[in-house]
Amino acid sequence: MNKNIRVEDQSLLRRDAFDAVAEAYDRARPEYPTRLVEDLIAFADIGKGSRVLEIGPGTGQLSVPLAALGAALVAVEKGPNLAKVARRKLSQFEHAAVVVADFDRCEFLPESFDMVVAATAFHWLDRSTRLQRCAACLKPGGVVAIVQTRWGIACKEDRFFAASQRCYARWDPRHNPAFRQIKPEDVPHQHDELFNSECFGKIIHRRYVCAREYNASQYCDLLGTFSNVLTMEPQCRRGFIACISDLIESEFGGRIVRHDMHDMWLARSL
Numbered sequence: 001m002n003k004n005i006r007v008e009d010q011s012l013l014r015r016d017a018f019d020a021v022a023e024a025y026d027r028a029r030p031e032y033p034t035r036l037v038e039d040l041i042a043f044a045d046i047g048k049g050s051r052v053l054e055i056g057p058g059t060g061q062l063s064v065p066l067a068a069l070g071a072a073l074v075a076v077e078k079g080p081n082l083a084k085v086a087r088r089k090l091s092q093f094e095h096a097a098v099v100v101a102d103f104d105r106c107e108f109l110p111e112s113f114d115m116v117v118a119a120t121a122f123h124w125l126d127r128s129t130r131l132q133r134c135a136a137c138l139k140p141g142g143v144v145a146i147v148q149t150r151w152g153i154a155c156k157e158d159r160f161f162a163a164s165q166r167c168y169a170r171w172d173p174r175h176n177p178a179f180r181q182i183k184p185e186d187v188p189h190q191h192d193e194l195f196n197s198e199c200f201g202k203i204i205h206r207r208y209v210c211a212r213e214y215n216a217s218q219y220c221d222l223l224g225t226f227s228n229v230l231t232m233e234p235q236c237r238r239g240f241i242a243c244i245s246d247l248i249e250s251e252f253g254g255r256i257v258r259h260d261m262h263d264m265w266l267a268r269s270l
């Protein structure tokens, strides 16, 4: 990435980078754990005919199970290519629609949804307005659901994390040698923004840690959907991916296990 680009513009480039690899994103990004989806549905009491707004559905990782319930789903996706894939996957559900739009600028009918959900997308929204906008769309008693994903957390000693740092150091000019994997216990359980909002009642938090196994090609496909990798210079990206692939094949017998963590916060509007 060009170091002369302003920090805010770099963030926008990262946010919009997924759209260029929509099909690869769809193949590589995992679905959410069944338990997370079940907890979300149970708490929000979502079923046939419920009105659900999803922000940043990507290619439909969470949208498909929600639409399969019979919920009337409106998914607002900024990337046209991502939206195209999501539409294809949702085409069997006549009550699901994908709209290409920027949630930060959308106008919705006030109090028109039973649930507003953002899965691994809330952090890309305008922080000065995002929660207020979610609250405005919800019927009284409607639920906001925020899912945050942390890839590659430190559950136990992770030999692969340590070894892979040399690929980052070699190929990623933004690499920070002091970077360490975060431990689950160091991730706050509280969502400060929700906690400080006056629009919502009691907040529920759930945490899901998943072990996922990859071969070299699957893991490189996943890395190729991360915004920090997508925004590397092409030559660096190719070198980095080749370095990781070689590492998995030569030092890890062709397979690695990574631990990811999904935090979900749910709150009812007052």
Ligand SMILES: C[S@@+](CC[C@H](N)C(=O)[O-])C[C@H]1O[C@@H](n2cnc3c(N)ncnc32)[C@H](O)[C@@H]1O
Residues within 6 Å of the ligand: 015, 016, 018, 019, 029, 055, 056, 057, 058, 059, 060, 061, 062, 076, 077, 078, 079, 082, 101, 102, 103, 104, 118, 119, 120, 121, 124, 125, 126
């Ligand atoms: C990391 S992806 C998550 C996609 C999917 N929900 C998932 O769980 O894999 C973030 C998504 O949010 C979308 N997005 C980011 N900012 C947005 C905005 N302001 N309005 C609508 N979509 C947005 C991106 O285009 C991208 O599809």
